[in-house]
Amino acid sequence: MKSSSPVAYPSLAQRLFSVWYRHVRVYTKNLISNGLPPFLEPLLFLLGVGLGLGKYITQSMEGLSYLEFLGTGLLVTAAMFTSAYECTFGTFIRLEFEKVYDGMLAAPITVNDLIVGEIIWAGTKGLFFTFAVLCVLTAFRIIHLPAGLLAPLVGFVTGVMFATLSLWVTSFVKTINHFNFYLTGIISPMFFFSGVVFPISNLPPSVRFIAEIVPLTHCVRLARAVCIGQYPPSLLASLGYAVVFIALTGWLAIRRLRRRLVR
Amino acid sequence: MGQVGYAGGMKVIRVHNISKSFGKLCAVNDLSFEVEEGTCFGLLGPNGAGKTTMMKMVYGRSSRDNHDGGVIDVLGYDPARDELAIKYLSGVVPQENNLDDELNVIQNLMIYSKFYGLPGKVARERIEVLLGFLELSEKIESPIKELSGGMQRRLVIARALLNNPKLLILDEPTTGLDPQVRHLIWDKLRQLRAQGTTILLTTHYMEEAFQICDTVLIMDKGRKILEDSPQRLLRENIEAYVLEVPMTNGMRGWGESDLPSVVRLDRTDATLRLYAQDIDQLKAVADRLSGGQYYLRQTTLEDVFLKATGRALNEKQ
Numbered sequence: 001m002k003s004s005s006p007v008a009y010p011s012l013a014q015r016l017f018s019v020w021y022r023h024v025r026v027y028t029k030n031l032i033s034n035g036l037p038p039f040l041e042p043l044l045f046l047l048g049v050g051l052g053l054g055k056y057i058t059q060s061m062e063g064l065s066y067l068e069f070l071g072t073g074l075l076v077t078a079a080m081f082t083s084a085y086e087c088t089f090g091t092f093i094r095l096e097f098e099k100v101y102d103g104m105l106a107a108p109i110t111v112n113d114l115i116v117g118e119i120i121w122a123g124t125k126g127l128f129f130t131f132a133v134l135c136v137l138t139a140f141r142i143i144h145l146p147a148g149l150l151a152p153l154v155g156f157v158t159g160v161m162f163a164t165l166s167l168w169v170t171s172f173v174k175t176i177n178h179f180n181f182y183l184t185g186i187i188s189p190m191f192f193f194s195g196v197v198f199p200i201s202n203l204p205p206s207v208r209f210i211a212e213i214v215p216l217t218h219c220v221r222l223a224r225a226v227c228i229g230q231y232p233p234s235l236l237a238s239l240g241y242a243v244v245f246i247a248l249t250g251w252l253a254i255r256r257l258r259r260r261l262v263r
Numbered sequence: 264m265g266q267v268g269y270a271g272g273m274k275v276i277r278v279h280n281i282s283k284s285f286g287k288l289c290a291v292n293d294l295s296f297e298v299e300e301g302t303c304f305g306l307l308g309p310n311g312a313g314k315t316t317m318m319k320m321v322y323g324r325s326s327r328d329n330h331d332g333g334v335i336d337v338l339g340y341d342p343a344r345d346e347l348a349i350k351y352l353s354g355v356v357p358q359e360n361n362l363d364d365e366l367n368v369i370q371n372l373m374i375y376s377k378f379y380g381l382p383g384k385v386a387r388e389r390i391e392v393l394l395g396f397l398e399l400s401e402k403i404e405s406p407i408k409e410l411s412g413g414m415q416r417r418l419v420i421a422r423a424l425l426n427n428p429k430l431l432i433l434d435e436p437t438t439g440l441d442p443q444v445r446h447l448i449w450d451k452l453r454q455l456r457a458q459g460t461t462i463l464l465t466t467h468y469m470e471e472a473f474q475i476c477d478t479v480l481i482m483d484k485g486r487k488i489l490e491d492s493p494q495r496l497l498r499e500n501i502e503a504y505v506l507e508v509p510m511t512n513g514m515r516g517w518g519e520s521d522l523p524s525v526v527r528l529d530r531t532d533a534t535l536r537l538y539a540q541d542i543d544q545l546k547a548v549a550d551r552l553s554g555g556q557y558y559l560r561q562t563t564l565e566d567v568f569l570k571a572t573g574r575a576l577n578e579k580q
Contacts, residue, residue, distance in 0.1 A: 007340075009351035010380035018377035022363075025374055029365045099361040105324055106355030106423070107378035108347045263285065263325055 009108045019109060019117025020124070027125075038082070038132035042074050046140060049197075061199050064228070071142045072227045073196030075133045075151050076219040079126030079158040084187050086122045087166035088179045095170075101261060111261045115254050119163040126159020127152045130223075143227055150226040157242050158219040162187075164249035165215065171256035190216040215245055273300040275430055275461040279334040281327050283316050283485075290316040291327075292485035298478075303452065303462040305476035307469070307564075309572060313485040314465035315358060315434055321463065322349055322432060338429060351379065354423030358434040360415045362407045362422075368394070369403050372422060379426040386425070393421040397451060413444030420448070424455075431455060433464040437471060449475050469564035479564070483572040493564055501567045502527060502538035506545040507558040509534055522548065529570075538562065 010018070027034055046067070054066040061069040094100040104114055131152045137143040169182050193203065194216035203211055211217050218238035225235050276298040283291040291313040298304040306314040319325035321337055323346030335341060340348045362371050369390060376386035394400045397417040402410060410418065416436070423431060436452070437445040452475050456462055466472055472479045473493045480490040489496055510533055522528060522537065523544050529536040539545050542559070549557050 007345075007348040007351050009347045010378070014380050015378070018374075018380075021377055022374050025370065026363055026365050029370075098364075099357070099359050100363065102357045102359065103361035103375075103419075103422075104378065106322070106350065106357055107375060108350040109378055110346065262323075 012113070015109055015113040016117045016120060019104065019114055020121050022104070023118070023121040024124070038078065038129045039136060042071075042078060042133040042136045045074060046071065046136065046142075062201075062224075064224075067140075067142050068227075069199075070197060071133075071137045071140075072224045073220050075130050075137070075148075075223045075227070076154060076158045076216065077191050077196055078129040078133050079155040080162050080187065080190070080216055080219065082125045082129045083122040083159040083162035084166045084183065086125055087118065087163045088170055088173075088182065089176065091118060091167060091170050092173060092176055092179070095260075096176075105261065111258050112254060114261070115167065115257055118167065119160055119250065119253075122163030122166075123156045123160040126162070127156040130155025130158070147229055148227045151223055154219065154222045154226060157222070157246075158216075161215050161219065161242060161245055161249075164246055164253050167253035167257060168249050171253060171260060190214050195220045215241070218242060218245075274298065274336075275300050275338055276304070276321060276463060277334060277336040278317070278321070280332050281317070281320065281335060282330065282333065283313070283320060283325065283327055289485050291320070294482070294485070294487055296480050296487070296490060298461060298463055300461050301456060301459050302477040303456050303464065303475050305472040305479045306463070306465045306482060307467065307472050307479050307568065308465075308482040309467060311484075312482045312572075314482065317482075318432060318434055318463065318465055322346065322353055322355055351426065352428060353430040353432055354426065354428035356419050356423045356431070356433040356436055358438075360412075360419050362415060362418060364407045367404055367406050368399065368410070368418060371407065371418065372425065375422050376425050381425065389425060389427075390421075393424050396424075397421045398447065413440050413447075416440060416444070417448065417451075420451070428460065430461045430463065433462070435465055435467070437466075437468065445471070469568055473564045481568060481571055488571045489567070496567050497562065497564060501562045501570060502540045503562060504539055504542045504545050505560060505562050505566060506537040506539075506549055507534055507560070508537070508552065509556050538566075 050067045050070050054070070057066040060066075064072070101114060105111065109117075134143065134148055134151050137148070138145055166182075169179075173179060191197075193207075193211055194200065194214055195211065196216070200208060200211040200217060218241045221235060221238045222242070225231050274297045276296075278297070279295045281291060281294050282289065294313075294317060296304070306317060308314050316325055320327050320335060321342060323342035326343065327333055327335065335343070337349045338352050342349050363374070366374070372390045372393075373383075373386060376390070381389065391400070391403075394403055397420060399414060399417055399421065402414060402418075407415065407418075420433070420436070423433075431452075433452075437448050440448070449471070452462060452464075456475075462475075464471075464476070476493060478490065479493050479496060481488045481496075489500060491499070523539075525539055525541065525544055526548065527538040529538065537545060537548060545559055549559060
């Protein structure tokens with residue numbers, strides 16, 4: 001019973017991997033019902049809005065055709081939605097109903113490992129959802145490879161950003177219905193007012209600054225940049241925003257969820 | 264840090280003067296106990312007594328109140344600093360079965376083995392042994408949803424044993440299970456203890472404590488009430504026999520003065536309980552009931568428990 005002999009518990013990387021692996025295995029268990037919609041959704045959206053409505057939009061937007069403009073935006077909104085749902089409803093169910101975390105925290109996993117693993121998993125889902133949109137856009141010849149091959153990476157970053165934000169929100173929530181305020185009040189508006197369906201330069205100057213503050217705007221800029229292969233210096237601001245945003249909301253999320261998990 | 268126990272073997276768990284408050288509620292109040300290697304130690308108490316909270320502090324899932332003099336030492340580690348070492352060397356069976364319903368038995372265990380860093384081949388062999396041990400071998404490919412409550416419980420125990428723990432921690436291992444499964448689990452726990460595994464469990468079943476625990480700590484409202492071996496608890500804290508008589512009109516008038524002085528009286532609305540060391544004293548009383556209903560039996564740990572913690576319900580019961 002001497003503590004001088006070190007215990008060979010798994011390293012940080014192994015612990016994070018094992019949390020991530022757990023989520024991958026559970027997600028891929030229902031491969032068809034989980035894996036098909038990410039491809040169908042952008043398809044429906046492009047058919048309905050892009051081709052249907054887009055026919056009437058002849059004006060170019062930020063130098064792109066409407067389908068290019070919308071399509072490159074959809075790359076990251078898919079990542080945003082999946083990550084936001086995963087880290088609100090998904091996390092809350094694991095936390096309160098299924099008690100999955102009680103089981104995981106009985107193994108040599110710390111609360112920090114658990115939360116960071118969760119964030120990496122949400123990033124992975126973002127990557128996969130963006131990849132699915134990329135496949136559809138390529139099939140429709142809206143994007144021509146190899147342009148856009150970096151887009152899934154932007155999807156990962158987007159997934160991580162919305163994971164940290166959503167986990168922070170989740171740390172406050174006592175009843176699952178409260179997520180509706182967040183998803184309808186914050187996530188959905190971002191879809192419409194972050195330069196996905198129309199350029200934010202068309203917003204009235206009095207509200208335009210809001211679009212500059214919210215995270216999705218910066219994800220969209222990064223996604224468009226990698227798709228058209230143009231990297232203006234101003235893009236560094238979006239990249240910096242992403243880094244600071246992840247660090248800040250991630251820190252807040254871990255701090256608050258920790259108090260909820262270790263009482 | 265490393266603590267070698269004094270007479271009687273190594274102490275796997277040492278808890279000294281530990282308290283835990285949630286706001287104004289004091290869940291654990293200045294509790295101390297030690298668990299010797301290779302023994303089974305039971306925390307016994309009503310719901311809300313602080314058993315689970317105490318148990319969670321042992322493996323770092325709950326943080327103790329910070330004050331001088333409070334010590335928790337598990338296998339030579341302090342859970343506040345070295346929770347990973349403690350969790351790596353221990354197996355935990357939480358109160359609720361939290362298996363992944365989407366997956367089957369082997370997948371659940373394989374995923375969990377990753378948390379311990381077990382290589383795939385080692386994990387697979389270990390899983391086969393454990394499923395055999397807990398009599399679940401035939402269920403290896405079964406979805407969790409098809410398992411009965413008793414099978415799920417055994418699977419959670421198998422999961423806790425994946426890394427060959429030195430210390431097995433179980434929170435109410437058999438609550439809600441039928442007698443067959445309960446006895447099977449008790450047998451398995453006895454076998455593990457015989458192999459040298461130290462066991463810490465919480466329970467509110469007196470029978471369970473009596474059957475498998477070497478030492479029982481009865482707690483109530485966060486405090487220690489009694490601590491001893493189940494046999495000694497019985498011998499030293501309660502009379503050997505009890506006569507239980509349903510309250511009927513004729514009985515209501517009975518008081519201490521109607522009884523031999525060696526008989527202790529405990530009265531509730533529905534039942535009169537008469538305790539005595541000598542069974543003949545109680546038989547004599549029973550004869551005076553002139554054919555009315557009564558039940559004369561040996562006392563159990565449950566009688567000790569009720570005597571120690573009282574019959575009134577607390578707000579969590």
